[in-house]
Amino acid sequence: MNSQTHTSMNPLAQAQKPATSSKALASLLLSAGVATLVVMADQLMEPWAESHVIAAWIALWVVAVVAIAALRGLSRHLAQNVMQSLDSWSAGVAQRRSDRRLWAMAQSDSRMMADLQAAFDREDNEDAPAQDVVALSHRRAARIVRNRLHYI
Template sequence: MNSTVSKSPLGQVPAPTAQAVAPATSAKALSTLLLAAGVAALVVITDQMIDNWAETHVLASWLALWAVAVLAIGALRGVTRLLAQNLMAGLDSWSAHVAHRRADQRLWAMAQNDSRMMRDLQTAMDRADDEDTPAQDINVLMSRRAARIVKSGMHYV
């Protein structure tokens, strides 16, 4: 072993990322809450249905409620897991969309105050618009750029 090379102790331990830990935990917690809510709702509905009969058959009604609870856990376990995973995936994509929109708004606000940044953004938008049909001469490129500036309302900048 080469004793002259020393490694940082921080470099040896990989840091867990919040994205790798949070989605599984959140989906599990949500799945558990949905399962508990579903089982509770089914037990309450069953209790309401056998209320008159339960007055004379206490032990049988107690066993029936437990049977409904166990069957509901077995039946709803997979459904609530899938529902929680789909809901978390939808919320994650919505959150990413909102963050992307906010970042674009902040970038646009900064570009309105900085002419170099605005020029870079306009060049990037021109390149993105022209990837399908690249312009052969400077006149076509400038006419496209002028049309885009007028269309997007950037002529005041």
């Protein structure tokens, strides 16, 4: 078994995927920022660069290195924020889709609707001790609905 196959089966490798996406986005943002600054510097130095080719070349390299150093942290931070925002948005979409599916299933199944209704009714009475197993199961159903743990 080669290492590539082994890492694709590893659940930890799948957990590192968001960090990889964030790093890729940070690299893309950094390269775009550096390219923009180098093009702007080239436009500013164009009249002067015709007579000083080597100095202009060195100046563009200095601009590129300084831009990499200056934009590295900013692009990483921006990429992490963008990825967190996208993850939150995606989780919200999945949450709403799950809620719609659960509600659609509950509308066609009277037992499920009764359980949901009982969970909503008993949600306020969670501070009182449970009297039997049925009360405990209703509290559990209410907790599942409230904490949105009913992904389908």
